[in-house]
Each structure stands twice: as structure tokens, then as C-alpha cells.
Amino acid sequence: MTRERKEECHRKVTEFIVKGLQPFSTVESPWFREMVAALNPRYQPPSRDMLSTTLIPAWYAVERERVQAELEETEHVALTCDGWTSVAQDHYITVTVHFAKGGQLQERVLHTKAVYEAQTGEFLAEEIRHIMAEFNIQGKVVALTVDNAANMRVAARMLKVVKIGCFAHSLNLAAQKVYTEPTVSNWAARIRAVVVWLRKASLAKPVMKEKQRLLDLPQHAMVLDVRTRWNTLYLIIERFVEQYSVIQAASLDPRLRRSMERDRLQRISDQDFRHAEEFVRVMRILYTSTLCVSSERTPACGQILPILQKLEGHFKVQDADSTFTAAIKKRVWDDLSKRYTDENIRMFLEEATSLDPRFKTKIMDAAVWSRLEEKACGENSGQHALEIGVDKEDQLDEGMEEEEEDEEAASMENTTYTAVTTSHSASDSALGELFAKEDLALKTIQAVPLLDRSEKARKELKLYRALPAELTSTHPAEWWWERRGTFPILFDLASNYTCVQASSTPAEWIFSTAGDTLSQEKACLAPEKADMIIFLKKNC
Structure with missing residues (x-):
């Protein structure tokens, strides 16, 4: 059997154990080995120790890097977090991350960590902060959805993120x-x-x-x-x-x-x-x-x-x-x-509802739409003001350098457009120098949209509000992705809200997998191994 074939068989056995939540001892059971020998007599399955110390950690390392790369390309993410207790009475917290990718909301399990201290708000905040640092998402988290426990409120406050109480828990x-x-x-x-x-x-x-x-x-x-x-x-x-x-x-x-x-x-x-x-x-x-x-x-x-x-x-x-x-x-x-x-949470939810194409007509308060307009204009106008300011400084430097060399450049600097002056250094092409005036006119025209971004944001908001509401079967992240060309500014703004979860059930969904992972037969499984198995089971 070739090395590549053996490694492929090892991967499949590892997937069988992890995905099926089988005990590690399965690979050493006589019935399993008899089955493998009947399928391929030349293949020798891995030992329990090799599975636990080599194959699963290697697969986990590869998949963790893949998740880290996914999150590296994402600008806005939201977290959910919840705690649970295993059959061995060990306490764990599970953190999941949610983000949009190509118009589809994605969910990844980041960590399932054993907790051996009192689950105070300070302790939970520190644990979540370590997880955020490990996946390099510290500045990307817009909200944390958790249950209504007081320690979770303290943790969210210490992390300085919006805390959304689990709606399903509130209803219950x-x-x-x-x-x-x-x-x-x-x-x-x-x-x-x-x-x-x-x-x-x-x-x-x-x-x-x-x-x-x-x-x-x-x-x-x-x-x-x-x-x-x-x-x-x-x-x-x-x-x-x-x-x-x-x-x-x-x-x-x-x-x-x-x-x-x-x-x-x-x-x-x-x-x-x-x-x-x-x-x-x-x-x-x-x-x-x-x-x-x-x-x-x-x-x-x-x-x-x-x-x-x-x-x-x-x-x-x-x-x-x-x-x-x-x-x-x-x-x-x-x-x-x-x-x-809470005023801050209420404002966040009002804005999220306004940017949900299914429910935008439910928000009649003009103050909410005014806040969205300010955010849409503010986020972009600040950015473009910075870009324009840099251009003006560059223009000033170029004008000072060329004032003694070219009177035409100085006269252009006095035009009402304050556009970028034409350089006559030796590195410029002869064609560019010949059509300098035409190039200047094009640059001026192209600069106009940058100056009107705030107005563009208002027009986008007006057009968005004029559209009819969508059916409840529509997913907001997908809706915005399909119309990102029509609403580029609002698309960026909506990305802050569409990934935020209404309930912490995504973290609680992990409990059933965790319960099977740490069942009576596997109650002695080390916490770090349980974390790897749950990570691989849910993310792969």
C-alpha cells in the first residue's frame, strides 16, 4: 500500500470516529479490525493512541487554520455563548461565531472550554476575550447573544460589545x-x-x-x-x-x-x-x-x-x-x-429591524431612520473626507514643487475644482503630457461622487424605504448581498446587523453533540480532546 493511500485511509478512519462520535477504543476492537481486514487486508488501522495524539490533533490544526482564514476575510462577526454541564458534572462554555459569506450566513464553533472556576462575569469575559484573540476577531465583534443571566451581562459589558438577550430564553x-x-x-x-x-x-x-x-x-x-x-x-x-x-x-x-x-x-x-x-x-x-x-x-x-x-x-x-x-x-x-x-439595546434592535427587508415597515419612528442616515453618511463621509484631505495635501506639495517650473500648473491649481495638478517630471509619459488637460477633466469628474457620498447614502436610504417589504421566507443577508451593487453604502451598514443572532440556540445546539461526545462511555475524555471533536464535528 502506498503512503498516500495509507494516509487517505487514516483520514477516513479518523472521520468515522469523529463524525460518528465513536469511542477511541473502537479502532482497537477485534470486530472493527476484522471488518477493516476484510475490506483491505493490506491496511493496518491506527492505534487508539495514534488516533488521539496524532491524527485528530493534526486534522484539528488544519481546520482551525481554515476557520481563522475565513474570519480574516470577514469584517463583521457576532458571537453566541452558553454554558452546560456534562454527565461527569464538568462545566463547559461553548462560543460560536456567525458571519456572512457570499450572502449566506455561516456558523462556526470556536471553542468548547472546560471551566474550573466560578463563572463570574469577569471570568467569562476573560475566557471569551482569549478566544477572540486566538481567532483574531477582537475588533470585528458587533454583538454577543447570550442568556439572561447576570454574569453574561457583566461579561458583555466588560467586552464592550452589544449584549442581546436570548429571545427564545426570554419567551420561555x-x-x-x-x-x-x-x-x-x-x-x-x-x-x-x-x-x-x-x-x-x-x-x-x-x-x-x-x-x-x-x-x-x-x-x-x-x-x-x-x-x-x-x-x-x-x-x-x-x-x-x-x-x-x-x-x-x-x-x-x-x-x-x-x-x-x-x-x-x-x-x-x-x-x-x-x-x-x-x-x-x-x-x-x-x-x-x-x-x-x-x-x-x-x-x-x-x-x-x-x-x-x-x-x-x-x-x-x-x-x-x-x-x-x-x-x-x-x-x-x-x-x-x-x-x-435598555436604551442602547433597543436602539440596536430598532436599527436591525429597519435594515431587515422583511420588517422595515414595522419601524415608523422617524428618529430611527434619522440615526441610520447619520450612520450611513457618517461612516462614509468621514472616510472620504480623509481621502480628500490627503489629496489636498499631496496637491499642495506638488504645487509648491512645480510653482517655479511650470506656470501652467500654478494656474490650474487656482481653478475651482482643486484637482490634482499635472506633473511634468521626467517619469511622466509624453502622451500624458500631451493630453494633460483632458486627463485633468476626467479626474475632476471622477472626484465628484466622492464629494457627494453623503447625498448618495441618503438616496440609497430613500430608495430602500420605497421598496415593498419582502416575504418572511427571505433571508436578510442574502437579500443585501444580491443588491450590494444598488445599495453599496447600506450593504456595508447592514452587515453590522444581519450576522447578529436573535437567540443563543446555535450555542445550545452544540449541547446535544457535546452530550454524545461526553456520554457515559466517554465521560473520562480529556476536555481538550472533547473540544477538538466538537470543533471538527460541527465545522467540517
């Missing part, structure tokens, strides 16, 4: 407020008790399947709510409403009735069912909103305020609402109304 916190309403909690407890009993009773499952077939209903199992999991109260009530007739029929079945009476299980009343219907009707929009910002791989922050506006209208208490519905609405909106009230 608001949904959990219904547990604090006595009427709702007592009602939910009765339904939960019935669901728990049906899940535990040995005969409940076959009886319910029989009733589901007779009533032609979906053969779904009952679900339980877990307060730490998002939307589980809504899901248990939604399933209860769907299977209510099955539950009623099963509770009257002689095979279950006696057991229910013996266990003194409180029966569900029609009033409980009506409350369940109201609950589903009221809370469905919160569940859908959570899906909007947690199911997508790259939920843009420009959709936070439009969703909040819709939720505000939905959770406003109406005169026709029942006491039960009004109590739910009040609890939820009292919590949501306190979110994103």
Missing part, C-alpha cells in the same frame, strides 16, 4: 410565569396528575390505543411538562386537548375505572377541558414565536421587535376575555414587557 421565562398564577397552576396540576397516571398504569397504553382506533384519532402518547424545557406546559395541554375524548373513554373503561377510583384520581371536568382550549388558543403564538427563533439555524435579531409587537397585540387583555384567559395574558405580558428595555 414569560411562558413559565403562568405557573405563578394560582388558577392556572391548580388546573394544570389536575391535568398533570391524570397524564402521569395514564403513563404509569400498565393497561393504560393498550386501552388508549384501542380507543384511539375507535375514535379515529392520532395514536399519540401523552407528554409530560418539564419546567426547565421550553414550551412543555403548552405541549402537554395541546396533547390533552387532542386526546380528550380518548382520555374520557379510557377513564370509563372497566379495565381502568377501578384503578382510577382506587387511586382516588380526580376526574377531568368539562370546565377543565374548556380551560385547556383557551390555554392552547392563547399560548400557541408564544410557542410559534419560540420556534421562529430556535428552530432556525441562524435566526436574525431583526425579527425580535416585530415578534414582540405581535405578541403585545395578542396578549392585550380584552373585555371579552374570561378570567382564566385574562390571568394568563397578564402574567405573560407583564414579564415580556420588561425585556429589551
Whole structure:
């Protein structure tokens, strides 16, 4: 077997272990080696030690350089960060980076680091700062999306970046407020008790399947709510409403009735069912909103305020609402109304929404558009003023040098255009000297757009606002990339917002991979090896 062929086989074995999250010991198991020998008797698979100390680190080094090169070409990035605990009770933080490349939002896992100290804001800020320095993105981070913990707020403040609270987490916190309403909690407890009993009773499952077939209903199992999991109260009530007739029929079945009476299980009343219907009707929009910002791989922050506006209208208490519905609405909106009230965060989200072609019509405040105009004009006018200033200094030097040599150059310097004077040094071509006046006129014409960049920015903003809003299926980063020729200034400005995430779920998506990486069988895996495997699994 040639060396190249052997290295290729090693790479494939390494990919199999990393991508499949297999234990390193797999390569030394007799069944694996028998399989490899049957496929290619001349190939000798790597040992567990070689895999751990040579092959995986070498692959990681190559891919890390590739990610560093990607980020080197990017001007604006956003981060998400979250913490989690392994089965061995080791604490980790995961940092992901998000950026636009060719109109497509890209996501990369930067690090999954073990934490052995108290996770204070100062400590987290230092850890994130080290990660930013390693990938050379210190001056490129525009925002950090994290959960609503106090230490994350402190970390963002110390890093001097905009902190966006995870919108999905905020929605879940608001949904959990219904547990604090006595009427709702007592009602939910009765339904939960019935669901728990049906899940535990040995005969409940076959009886319910029989009733589901007779009533032609979906053969779904009952679900339980877990307060730490998002939307589980809504899901248990939604399933209860769907299977209510099955539950009623099963509770009257002689095979279950006696057991229910013996266990003194409180029966569900029609009033409980009506409350369940109201609950589903009221809370469905919160569940859908959570899906909007947690199911997508790259939920843009420009959709936070439009969703909040819709939720505000939905959770406003109406005169026709029942006491039960009004109590739910009040609890939820009292919590949501306190979110994103910080002035700087609010301004950032308003600007992000304005530059999101799907929701720009939601921003009616003229002050927001004025801020965008100032930023569009300011970023460019400052730059071009600098360019023009340099040109004037160069022109002054050239004029002083040639004042004694060429009277024509001095007369040109006194024109109203203050253009670059024509040089008559020996290095200039004869053709250039012959057509000096024509070249000067062209340079003057080409200089005019530089002087009017602020006006161009205003025209771009006016044209952008005149365009109709896009469908919600449109992704803002792709939309701006396709129109970067029409809106060059606004495209640069929008790049500061389109990469910012609405929720920290991209970091939380890593938890499932991390959980499989550090499962019971691999709980002793060294943290640095776990970091490499997660990096390679998610980025390659």
C-alpha cells in the first residue's frame, strides 16, 4: 500500500470516529479490525493512541487554520455563548461565531472550554476575550447573544460589545410565569396528575390505543411538562386537548375505572377541558414565536421587535376575555414587557429591524431612520473626507514643487475644482503630457461622487424605504448581498446587523453533540480532546 493511500485511509478512519462520535477504543476492537481486514487486508488501522495524539490533533490544526482564514476575510462577526454541564458534572462554555459569506450566513464553533472556576462575569469575559484573540476577531465583534443571566451581562459589558438577550430564553421565562398564577397552576396540576397516571398504569397504553382506533384519532402518547424545557406546559395541554375524548373513554373503561377510583384520581371536568382550549388558543403564538427563533439555524435579531409587537397585540387583555384567559395574558405580558428595555439595546434592535427587508415597515419612528442616515453618511463621509484631505495635501506639495517650473500648473491649481495638478517630471509619459488637460477633466469628474457620498447614502436610504417589504421566507443577508451593487453604502451598514443572532440556540445546539461526545462511555475524555471533536464535528 502506498503512503498516500495509507494516509487517505487514516483520514477516513479518523472521520468515522469523529463524525460518528465513536469511542477511541473502537479502532482497537477485534470486530472493527476484522471488518477493516476484510475490506483491505493490506491496511493496518491506527492505534487508539495514534488516533488521539496524532491524527485528530493534526486534522484539528488544519481546520482551525481554515476557520481563522475565513474570519480574516470577514469584517463583521457576532458571537453566541452558553454554558452546560456534562454527565461527569464538568462545566463547559461553548462560543460560536456567525458571519456572512457570499450572502449566506455561516456558523462556526470556536471553542468548547472546560471551566474550573466560578463563572463570574469577569471570568467569562476573560475566557471569551482569549478566544477572540486566538481567532483574531477582537475588533470585528458587533454583538454577543447570550442568556439572561447576570454574569453574561457583566461579561458583555466588560467586552464592550452589544449584549442581546436570548429571545427564545426570554419567551420561555414569560411562558413559565403562568405557573405563578394560582388558577392556572391548580388546573394544570389536575391535568398533570391524570397524564402521569395514564403513563404509569400498565393497561393504560393498550386501552388508549384501542380507543384511539375507535375514535379515529392520532395514536399519540401523552407528554409530560418539564419546567426547565421550553414550551412543555403548552405541549402537554395541546396533547390533552387532542386526546380528550380518548382520555374520557379510557377513564370509563372497566379495565381502568377501578384503578382510577382506587387511586382516588380526580376526574377531568368539562370546565377543565374548556380551560385547556383557551390555554392552547392563547399560548400557541408564544410557542410559534419560540420556534421562529430556535428552530432556525441562524435566526436574525431583526425579527425580535416585530415578534414582540405581535405578541403585545395578542396578549392585550380584552373585555371579552374570561378570567382564566385574562390571568394568563397578564402574567405573560407583564414579564415580556420588561425585556429589551435598555436604551442602547433597543436602539440596536430598532436599527436591525429597519435594515431587515422583511420588517422595515414595522419601524415608523422617524428618529430611527434619522440615526441610520447619520450612520450611513457618517461612516462614509468621514472616510472620504480623509481621502480628500490627503489629496489636498499631496496637491499642495506638488504645487509648491512645480510653482517655479511650470506656470501652467500654478494656474490650474487656482481653478475651482482643486484637482490634482499635472506633473511634468521626467517619469511622466509624453502622451500624458500631451493630453494633460483632458486627463485633468476626467479626474475632476471622477472626484465628484466622492464629494457627494453623503447625498448618495441618503438616496440609497430613500430608495430602500420605497421598496415593498419582502416575504418572511427571505433571508436578510442574502437579500443585501444580491443588491450590494444598488445599495453599496447600506450593504456595508447592514452587515453590522444581519450576522447578529436573535437567540443563543446555535450555542445550545452544540449541547446535544457535546452530550454524545461526553456520554457515559466517554465521560473520562480529556476536555481538550472533547473540544477538538466538537470543533471538527460541527465545522467540517
